[in-house]
Amino acid sequence: MGKTVCIILNYNDADTAIGLAGELRESREIDEILLVDNHSSDDSWEKLSAFAASAGGAGRPGITLLRTEKNGGYGYGNQAGINEAVRLWNPEYVMIANPDIHVTDRCIRKVKEGLEKTENGAVASAMVSSPDGKRLFSYWDLLPLWRDLLDTGPICRRIFKPWLITPLRRLPRGGTAGSRMAGAVPGSFFMLKMSAFPGRYGKEIFDRKVFLYCEEKILAQKLRTRGLGVVLVTDAEYVHAHSVSIDRSVAGLAAKQKILHKSKLYYYRRYLGAGPFSMLAARIFLGAVYGEVKLFEAAAGKILQTGRK
DSSP, X not given: OOOEEEEEEESSOHHHHHHHHHHHTTOSSOSEEEEEEOOOSSSHHHHHHHHHHHOOOTTSOEEEEEEOSSOOOHHHHHHHHHHHHHHHHOOSEEEEEOTTEEOOHHHHHHHHHHHHHOTTEEEEEEEEEOTTSOEEOOOBOOOOHHHHHHTTSXXXXXXXXXXXXXXXXXXXXXXXXTEXXXXXXXXXXXXXXXXXXXXXXXXXXXXXXOOSSSHHHHHHHHHHHTXXXXXXEEEEEEEEOTTHHHHHHOOSHHHHHHHHHHHHHHHHHHXXXXXXXXXXXXXXXXXXXXXXXXXXXXXXHHHHHHHHO
């Protein structure tokens, strides 16, 4: 196997990013770790610099730092990291990792094998679990606009769940006994086979017009148009302390929902080819969902406030 680089994107959460980098320095599956600071507004850069300066030791993955010119969001920061990794090391594999995950060498190795042995595999990930061992959401189907909208609302998502996700056992098989082909996988951890992204494709892995959310589906849609696919390794898992990283960038449930809706509308227009009528209907539906979320957030706030009295 060729060189493997892990990109850890940080924004105002250097301690968590350093914690993961410290864990991965013990890895035998990773050759280099690139810590990308997405132009944090706190003292993250100073903390990351001090960590990199003290992180010596032969035979371990090296630590390299990169600071972006602005906080352009998840896709912007990770694309900057990919560009730098290609410039410095020309890796065979690039691993994208949120600071708030924990992943073992066994999982990394299994994901690599899934990519190697799946002919049209370009991206791969594993199953997701919470810190207390609970199985979390691990993949999406690529749905048409109307079904994707149903997957946005907190209530309708639960009502229509059987029609919004293909059961794991029914997903097409991948190139290994424990792998399947999924529509898209969460952006908290996945691996890119860089030979699947030659030339301009490698510089356009992420759509930098999207600040947060929908990046995974956008990437999957790009792959689909090229006859490539997403591999889900079902016999390995990683741990995700869900939303710890996002909470550093965006505070409040309604604020996150607002960003999600903006990204969804862009996704529908740019990647699903939605026309004016469909876009109008989507805006009306998402407006109703946003109102629902605002009401829930206000009610939860009142309950919390009452409990403190």
